[in-house]
Amino acid sequence: METISFFDGRKIPLERHKVRIVQQLNLLPVEERLARLKEASSNLYLLHNKDIFLDMLTDSGVNAMSDRQQSAMMRADDAYAGSESFFRLEKTVQDIFGMEHFLPAHQGRGCEKVLADLLVKPGDIVPMNYHFTTSRAHIERCGGEVIEFLIPEGLNCQSDYPFKGNFDTKALAKFLEENNDRVPFVRIEAGTNLIGGQPFSFGNLKEAAAICRKHDIPLVMDASLLQDNLYFLKIKDEECKDLSLREIMRAVADECDIIYFSARKLGFARGGGICMRESELVNPLKELIVLNEGFLTYGGMSVREIEAIAVGLEETLDLAITSQGPEFIAYMVDELEKRGIPVVTPAGGLGCHLDASRFVPHIPQEQYPAAALAAALYIAGGIRGMERGTLSENRDDDGNEKIAEMELLRLAMPRRVFTLSQIDYAIDRVTWLFENRDLIGGLRFEHEPKILRFFLGKLAPLSDWQERLAEKFSRDLPDSL
Numbered sequence: 001m002e003t004i005s006f007f008d009g010r011k012i013p014l015e016r017h018k019v020r021i022v023q024q025l026n027l028l029p030v031e032e033r034l035a036r037l038k039e040a041s042s043n044l045y046l047l048h049n050k051d052i053f054l055d056m057l058t059d060s061g062v063n064a065m066s067d068r069q070q071s072a073m074m075r076a077d078d079a080y081a082g083s084e085s086f087f088r089l090e091k092t093v094q095d096i097f098g099m100e101h102f103l104p105a106h107q108g109r110g111c112e113k114v115l116a117d118l119l120v121k122p123g124d125i126v127p128m129n130y131h132f133t134t135s136r137a138h139i140e141r142c143g144g145e146v147i148e149f150l151i152p153e154g155l156n157c158q159s160d161y162p163f164k165g166n167f168d169t170k171a172l173a174k175f176l177e178e179n180n181d182r183v184p185f186v187r188i189e190a191g192t193n194l195i196g197g198q199p200f201s202f203g204n205l206k207e208a209a210a211i212c213r214k215h216d217i218p219l220v221m222d223a224s225l226l227q228d229n230l231y232f233l234k235i236k237d238e239e240c241k242d243l244s245l246r247e248i249m250r251a252v253a254d255e256c257d258i259i260y261f262s263a264r265k266l267g268f269a270r271g272g273g274i275c276m277r278e279s280e281l282v283n284p285l286k287e288l289i290v291l292n293e294g295f296l297t298y299g300g301m302s303v304r305e306i307e308a309i310a311v312g313l314e315e316t317l318d319l320a321i322t323s324q325g326p327e328f329i330a331y332m333v334d335e336l337e338k339r340g341i342p343v344v345t346p347a348g349g350l351g352c353h354l355d356a357s358r359f360v361p362h363i364p365q366e367q368y369p370a371a372a373l374a375a376a377l378y379i380a381g382g383i384r385g386m387e388r389g390t391l392s393e394n395r396d397d398d399g400n401e402k403i404a405e406m407e408l409l410r411l412a413m414p415r416r417v418f419t420l421s422q423i424d425y426a427i428d429r430v431t432w433l434f435e436n437r438d439l440i441g442g443l444r445f446e447h448e449p450k451i452l453r454f455f456l457g458k459l460a461p462l463s464d465w466q467e468r469l470a471e472k473f474s475r476d477l478p479d480s481l
């Protein structure tokens with residue numbers, strides 16, 4: 001593999017791109033950060049972007065585009081039906097995944113909606129390695145239930161197991177022996193989001209696919225985070241290490257019946273789509289796409305984005321490009337670990353994940369420790385992360401709080417957006433916060449939406465801990481913003 005080593009022995013990731021368009025960032029003084037947090041009801045989704053210094057909320061739709069993507073966008077062919085831009089993307093998808101059909105959608109959850117509408121009926125069960133918030137919400141909306149078959153190691157935050165996104169294939173096989181008549185499809189998620197961007201191995205994918213084939217149940221892959229999973233297959237999986245990313249991509253696709261993705265992640269642009277082989281599902285899905293997303297040659301996407309996705313998918317197969325995210329994440333995880341700060345290991349894709357259950361163990365899960373940590377980090381550094389814990393769950397049918405299996409604060413790493421000194425700044429502010437973790441307190445809901453409550457919920461701190469944290473920051477770093 002093509003590595004670049006430093007003569008002085010340092011091990012730091014090196015950017016393989018140069019910056020040619022920049023966006024000015026604004027770092028508010030700590031008192032103002034506190035005021036903006038209050039206005040946003042301690043929910044970082046409700047902040048204005050101009051008030052954020054490092055936006056590590058997500059990598060969705062905010063990865064940097066390449067010059068080649070930008071130039072492709074200039075030749076976009078605007079047409080309601082029959083756009084050449086669409087046919088270029090369709091051809092790229094067919095080449096990369098080796099699947100005949102490509103159905104466009106406005107983003108990942110658009111794909112999830114039409115798949116659930118067509119395939120899931122009340123009483124059905126969809127097994128998966130792990131759920132994602134929107135995928136589960138659509139299955140439940142159609143009366144289905146999600147059951148997870150993740151290997152136990154997947155939920156262990158301190159691990160060195162390289163493939164924590166693997167299916168527990170023994171349990172999956174047993175379940176399908178007994179319940180296959182209630183299972184419309186099995187879903188496997190690449191770069192499993194909610195457990196810290198953790199990959200599956202190629203052998204595990206093949207086993208899961210063989211089990212599905214035995215029962216004639218379609219295997220559906222959520223490939224939104226496949227880019228990172230490909231990278232880990234290349235560098236950690238014996239079966240893949242001598243293959244190119246293109247060959248790995250094709251080998252992965254060959255095991256699946258349907259692949260859908262959010263092109264806000266895979267493809268470095270904004271959109272989504274479903275790839276599939278010829279089957280009786282193609283025509284009914286096309287009808288649902290037309291009804292919900294848009295005509296079959298745009299599916300809710302702008303033609304400019306369609307051009308950018310076509311180029312972005314090709315760029316995903318370049319290791320110098322794909323490695324940037326995971327290498328930056330590994331750097332951040334290693335540096336935090338050296339300082340004794342609890343992070344999810346091994347470093348995965350998508351972002352660096354702080355383990356809030358060890359960072360703020362004094363906050364009970366009913367008081368949303370990961371969300372409290374997110375609010376605290378905004379005060380400490382103007383950094384916006386994303387809560388992935390109990391706040392991201394829905395209450396059960398009786399209104400009881402559903403306690404999450406993991407309490408994580410995700411610090412996403414949009415690809416090619418931040419420099420290493422900005423990551424060093426984030427590491428520094430997390431370190432300050434860890435030193436002052438006893439000051440962080442819990443949160444409670446003031447307004448609680450019924451589903452996906454983390455997006456729009458309004459929260460309040462349970463004491464004046466936010467004021468005390470801001471005061472301590474001013475005392476410790478009197479000359480700094």
Ligand code: F0G
Pocket residue numbers: 057058059060107108109110132134135189193222224225262263264271272
């Ligand atoms: N599947 C996975 C694995 C995802 O990570 C996402 C989005 C979706 C589906 C839905 O795609 O947003 O285009 O509708 N994840 C974003 C995130 C929201 O920040 O992790 P979408």
